[in-house]
Amino acid sequence: MRRTGRLRAVFVRVAALCSGLVLVAGCATVPEESQPVAVPQGELGQASNPDVPQPARDIDALTVVRDFVHASAQPLSNNGAARLYLADAGKDWHPGKVMNVIDDQFNTVYSSGGEPPQDPNQVVVFIHGTSLGMLGRDNAFIPAKRAYDMPLVVQKQTDGQWRIVNPPDTMVVAYSDFTANYVRVPVYFFAQDSNTVVPDLRYVAGVPQSGLxxxxxxxxxxxxxxxLSGAVRNPLPEGASTDGTVTATGDGALMVPLTGVGDQTQEVKRMIAAQVVLSLQTVTPNRVRLLSDGVPLVDGQAEWLPSELPSYTGLASPSADQPGLMVATSRIRSLGDGGPIQGSAGAGVYNAISAAQSIDGRQLAIVDEEGGRQRLRVGGFGREVPLVSSPGGPLSGGTLTRPTWRPSATADGTAGEVWTVVDGETVLRVLRTPDGSWMPQVVNAEDVLAVGPISVLRLSRDGARAAIVINGQLLVAAVVRTQDAVQLRGLRSLQTGALTGVVDVDWLSQDSLVAATTMPSQPVVKVPIDGLRMDAFNSSNLTPPVRSITAAPGRSVVVADSGGLWTASDVGEVWRPHPHTLPKASPFYPG
Structure with missing residues (x-):
């Protein structure tokens, strides 16, 4: 009875812990190599699949659990490699299609609590580590750094080999194994009210290559x-699918046999073609043959390369004739030649603290200061920049974040929406009215403000996301628009614990950020928008603190430190002095 009670207690404890982890994780549908299949059994109850490596003989229970974690990232044969570490070859294991990604540095240890096991052929082994996040049911990585503790019961089998008898419902994989077996792919949708594509970072199994x-x-x-649900639109209609698999043809093309899209307009079909071709460009160099119910999707063109698509990112990138600007000694100056821009902003009429140029280059937003209050001005580039009015007078506060522009969505191509945060607590979008004035509206940022006061907010240049800094932590949220309101939703904290002291951030591309920090060893870092990894720029030549940063697609990163402005093009490059550096200058590219 003592042995039975002891085993029952162990399994109750294990089940309780595992169920708690599953509640946190949710459920997912990670694309696999094939549909679940029965695992063939060899002698001694082990799987006999030649495609997966067999466990080493006579390894101890701790090694069994560690090797099981490493094998869990291998998707071949219905996770056949991981099943070999389970009792009866895991024939009853039906894990949820979610992955808990943990740091490579993890431990497997015997349970030290309670009485020693009564059965010498059974032990409880804990996986102790740090969870970096989860691969969700949508195949997107959700960063969430926390302690990870998972107990597993390991039992010696009749052949003398230790095997796991209660595998977790939620698969756990180490970071390096995950990145080695899964491919990050941007799949593309469109901004809500423009023909700008928006990348959505997702992960698919990398093997076999033929099915990628x-x-x-x-x-x-x-x-x-x-x-991104609600933040983007999808030209692919509900019910769209493929008539069979995507396969390579004998002449070197990749055939995508779509169905359910034949009744769309030619404009929509071209957008669908862009979605498919751009989404496939990271996994194949082949021409893409796009069919709709057996005929070319777009009339007159059956095959596509990314270079043959019209530009769907023009509104999300500053043009080459816009070198960027900087605020220096209360004036707005050009990064191109260091001289003040035309108009009152360049003449020093306003006591400018920060500023932003619209992506189209036609508009300028300035935060100035007067009488201890900061105020927002918006107007045409090179002209007068009037104060923005609110019901109580000029729009002002103790602090206003550096403005950030939404890409143009108006018929004449002129930007009509700029954002700022007042006193860290009120997120405002300021809209251009038909008479040319500007009207502030409050953005629903409840989820964001629950974390803390906002010190930096930068809209992505496609308008679908916002990068946010709160208490030195970098976060990303989606910008969800309805007919009546705008909301910041789906908040993600990036590299929690590893990335601290963030003072400024900007969009290097549509799916990656650069941040300036107070960390002496990592004053400038690059982070993808899903936060799975972080890369530090070379810190040579920089003199902390780094105060501000700006970046844009195809542009060098520019930072301001205690000595002036510096530029670099990549993480490994040594910082070079900017040719037009000025003391205490704050640089910014359009956006």
Whole structure:
């Protein structure tokens, strides 16, 4: 009875812990190599699949659990490699299709609590580590750094080998194993009110290579990730699918046989073509043959390369004739030649603290200071920049964050929306009215403000996301628009614990950020928008503190430190002095 009670207590404790972890994780549908299949059994109850490596003989229970974690990232044969570490070859294991990604540095230790096991052939082994986040049901990585503790019961089998008898419902994989077996793919949707594509970072199994393109297309057809739902639009209609698999043809093309899209307009079909071709460009160099119910999707063009698509990012990138600007000694100056810009902003009429130029280059937003209060001005570039009015007078506060522009959505191509945060607590979008004045409206930022006061907010240049700094932590949220309101939703904290002291951030590309920090060893870092990794720029030549940063697609990163402005093009490059540096200057590219 004592032995029975002891085993029952162990399993109750294990089940309780595991169920708690599952509640946190949720459920997911990670694309696999194939549909679940029965695992063939060899002698001694082990799986006999030649495609997966067999466990080493006579390894101890701790090694069994560690090797099981490493093998869990291998998707081949219905996670056949991981099943070999389970009792009866895991024939009853039906894990949820979610992955808990943990740091490479993890431990497997015997349980030290309670009485020693009564059965010498059974032990409880804990996986102790740090969870970096989860791969969600939408195949998007959700960063969430926390302690990870998972107990597993390991039992010696009749052949003398230790095997796990209660595998977790939620798969756990180490970071390096995950990145080695899964491919990050941007799948593309469109901004809500423009023809600007928006990348949505997702992960698919990288093997076998022959089925990779098919997995990407199926992921695209499943729609945007949970975070971007409501922040983007999907030209692919509900019910769109493929008539068979995506396969390579004998003449070197990749055939995508779509169905359910034949009744769309030619304009929509071209947008669908852009979605498919751009989403596939990271996994294949082949021409893409796009069919709709057996005929070319777009009349007159059956095959596509990314270079043959019209530009769907023009509104999200500053043009080459806009070198960027800086605020220095209360004036707005050009990064191109260091001289003041035309108009009152360049003449020093306003006591400018920060500023932002619209992506189209035609508009300028300035935060100035008077009488201890900061105020927002918006107007045409090179002209007068009037104060923005609010019901109580000029829009002002103790602090206003550096303005940030939404890309143009107006018929004449002129930007009509700029954002700022008042006193860290009120997120405002300021809209251009038909008579040319500017009107502030409050953005629903409840989820964001629950974390703390906002010190920096930068809209992505496609308008679908916002990068935010709160208490030195970097976060990303989706910008969800309805007919009546705008909301910041789907908040993600990036590199929690590893990335601290963030003082400024900007969009290096549509799916990556650069941040300036107070960390002496990592004053400038690059982070993808899903926060799975972080890369530090070379810190040579910089003199902390780094005060501000700006970046844009195809542009060098520019930072301001205690000595002036510096530029670099990549993380490994040594910082070079900017040719037009000025003391205490704050640089900014359009956006």
């Amino acid at each position: 393109a098919d997995r990407v297309v199926r992921l695209l057809l499943s729609g945007p990730s949970d975070q």
